[in-house]
Amino acid sequence: QKEVEQNSGPLSVPEGAIASLNCTYSDRGSQSFFWYRQYSGKSPELIMSIYSNGDKEDGRFTAQLNKASQYVSLLIRDSQPSDSATYLCAVGYYGNNRLAFGKGNQVVVIP
Amino acid sequence: NAGVTQTPKFQVLKTGQSMTLQCAQDMNHNSMYWYRQDPGMGLRLIYYSASEGTTDKGEVPNGYNVSRLNKREFSLRLESAAPSQTSVYFCASRTGGAEAFFGQGTRLTVV
Numbered sequence: 001q002k003e004v005e006q007n008s009g010p011l012s013v014p015e016g017a018i019a020s021l022n023c024t025y026s027d028r029g030s031q032s033f034f035w036y037r038q039y040s041g042k043s044p045e046l047i048m049s050i051y052s053n054g055d056k057e058d059g060r061f062t063a064q065l066n067k068a069s070q071y072v073s074l075l076i077r078d079s080q081p082s083d084s085a086t087y088l089c090a091v092g093y094y095g096n097n098r099l100a101f102g103k104g105n106q107v108v109v110i111p
Numbered sequence: 112n113a114g115v116t117q118t119p120k121f122q123v124l125k126t127g128q129s130m131t132l133q134c135a136q137d138m139n140h141n142s143m144y145w146y147r148q149d150p151g152m153g154l155r156l157i158y159y160s161a162s163e164g165t166t167d168k169g170e171v172p173n174g175y176n177v178s179r180l181n182k183r184e185f186s187l188r189l190e191s192a193a194p195s196q197t198s199v200y201f202c203a204s205r206t207g208g209a210e211a212f213f214g215q216g217t218r219l220t221v222v
Contacts, residue, residue: 097207099156100169103153104154
């Protein structure tokens, strides 16, 4: 089992719809969780960070963390064409400060 | 604001040649990371340094060596490049459990 798994294939959503992305992780010692957005040919940039169970909202983005089930999700509301990118889930560990990423999910917003 | 600076941005090597990728950060971060990114594979951790003076292997360390020269600099060396090491390499840094900041990437082609 990979450390961080993002198993969904490319996601196509109509403009204005909600995009939902999921991520699971294997190590219960994981302490910090991140969603990054990466445009083609660019570096990853932070969208959301979440550290405790529950929801965290920032504008059109909501991150949800469930440590008991070992998953973290990202919702993008009112999707815009500019949201078309690859979204990477990352998990961090306080003990050794390791930071592991999933393989990413491509999102395409159709105007 | 320089942030995380990687050099070079592009490089073409012949099989068997060696090279060092340089990374420097000016944010006083304790931890630094090297990742490689291949199509459909997300970011795979090569090596990381939780703090100055320490380095640890990540998911794909074979064929690479690293040096944490000081708090600011973390270099990645390919001793004998192979075509399988053709990839985009990203350096990142962070402190504690906070978000990581990325350099602009190095596109390496081994022929």
